[in-house]
Amino acid sequence: MTQKAKTLLLFGATGDLSKRMLLPSLCALDADDLLEPELKIIGTARSELSDGEFRNFARDAVEKFLPAHRRGGMADFLNRLSYQSLDVTTPEGYRELAARVGEDREIAIFLSTAPSLFEPTIRGLGAAGLAGARSRISLEKPLGTDLASSRSINDAVAAAFPESRIFRIDHYLGKETVQNLIALRFANILFEPLWNAQHIEHVQITVAETVGLEDRVDFYDDAGALRDMVQNHMLQLLSLVAMEPPSSFDAGAVRDEKVKVLRALRQVRADESVTGQYSGGGVDGEIVPGYDEELGRDSDTETFVALKAHIDNWRWQGVPFYLRTGKRLPERVTEIVVQFRCVPHSIFPGARLRQNRLVIGIQPQENITLSLMAKVPGIEHEGMTLREVPLDIRMPDAFTGKHKRIAYERLLLDLIGGDQTLFVRRDEVEAQWQWIDAVRESWASEGKTPRTYSAGSWGPSTAIALTERDGVTWHE
Structure with missing residues (x-):
């Protein structure tokens, strides 16, 4: 059995992810008594801060991003924190960091830094004795920009850590409703006998955002919607929907079944993909600029992607999976x-x-809706009048007294505890990149460039045609 970590090292501890997600999540876990009393949390970044200054930074982050009723006795949480300034590209600071950690401790390491810093960081950890058999490491995306760069990153990490101690994060897997998808499928006999091509006509997965570039200008223009959203979040959702029943709820068994789905994905044809880029328009009642204007230069980066995917196996043969994601769409919904x-x-x-339809809402509302046909109440002379009615399960209503958690709470707790089930294995990442690279290569060979769509719309008209030529309408 894996031992729980006694020390959590947060690299990039003064960054945006730490401020918005990691520190509030850890405080919430502490407030719920889910962290071991002896767990130490050591933050590190280039900024020169004392322990007290880092605690003040953490207090401000928690007060801003965690509701007051979830903070508990914040003083206890803050007392867990200490800080060590470190330039990860130079070896000197790692000795001081190792001294902070101390001897004979299980260590969990969370890298929230640019991927270009992974290799020097891991080299420094190894030299300081912080990458031994009692250490595990978590990597925040992006894990490369294509298959080759992803393999390079994975090779650098594997030089110091075996796969059993590498935790690759896709924060969507920490969301309650995504985990509930596993429970829905494999804890209820109702669905699994119907979960196949004989009974399912198609599947849609939508990840829509109302925002534009915000503070991700350079990263997003290099990545685009395909690599930013489809490669990780959407393919993970697809694999959970489509995978075969695992033998157990065990990290190896679950991830074995997910990777089989990813490897069975058929290459997308030229007429099965749509790309778009938003122009100026109106979102939430406000006039917003187009992508090029927001960026400050011309760009052919896609901000919208729609794909028709196929899984070539017995369960799903002939069932299309329609994927779409985009920025500056009319509403935020996954x-x-x-x-x-x-x-x-x-x-x-x-x-x-009307056909039965199961809708699993992931964000902003977490709910599950099953549409059924039912008789309209009343007495009729002949036949009966039918109408579609929803069976609606809203998570906050179904589980009163339970508060909505930040996805990182689950993932940080599993990292500390050493459970890899909700983390992504190397072969999954590389199977995802292999499929995405093929899509990008087809775009390049066809000279495909993004079609313009107005901000506040549901993307280019060709995205509607992608489904409607099959007699399917996007769910909106």
């Missing part, structure tokens, strides 16, 4: 829609039967 097939024969003359 959802999975499972569209079931029509009944084979209707016994209700004149009634318009």
Whole structure:
């Protein structure tokens, strides 16, 4: 059994992710008594800060980004924190960091730094004795820009840490509703017998954002929507929807089934992808600039992608998976829609039967809705009147007294505890990149450039055509 870490090292401890997510998540875990009393949290970054100044930084972050009712006795949390200034590119500071950690301790390391700093950081950790058999490491994305660069990063990490001690984060896997998808499929006999091409017509996965570039200008223009969203979050959601039942809820068993799905993805044809870039328009009642104007220069980076994916295996043969993601869309929503097939024969003359539909809302609302056909109340002379009605399970209503957690709470707790189930294995990452690289290569060979769409719309008209030529309408 893996030992729980006694020390958590946060690299990039003064960065935006730490301020918005990591420190508030750790404070919430502490308030719920989910952290071991002896756990020490050591932050490190280039900034010159004392322990007291770092604690003040953490207090400000928690007060800004964590609701007051979740903070508990914040003084206890702050007393866990200490700080060591470190330039990760030079070896000198690692000795002081090792002294802070001390001897004979299980260590969990969280790298929230640029991927270009992974290699020198791991080299420094190794030289200081912080990459031994009792250490594990977590990597925040982006893990490369293509398959080759991803392999380079993975090789650098593998030089010091075996796969069993590498925790690659996709924060979507920490979301309650994403985890609930696993429970929905494999804890209920109702769905699994129907979860196949015989009963499901198609699946839609949408990740829509209303925001533009915000503070991610340079990163986003280098990445684009395909690499920023589809390569990680959306393919992880697809693999959870489509995977075979694992033998157990164990890291190896779950990830074995996910990677089989990723390897079964068929290469996307030229007419199965749409790219777009937003122009000026209106979002949430405000006039917003176009992408090039926001960026300050011309660019052919895509801010919208729609794809029609196929999984070539027995369970899913012939079932299209429609994926779309974009910025400056009309609403912020992440959802999975499972569209079931029509009944084979209707016994209700004149009634318009609608197909059953399962909608799994991931954000901003966490809910599960199953649409069914039901009789409208009343007495009729002939036949009956039917109408579609929703069975709606809203997580906050279903589990009263439970508060909504930050996705990183689950992931940090599993990192400290050594559970890899909700983390991404190397072969998963590389299978994802292999498929994404093929999409990008097809765009390059076709000379495909993004079509313009107005901010506040649902993307280029060609995205609508992508589904409607199959008789399918996007769920909106």
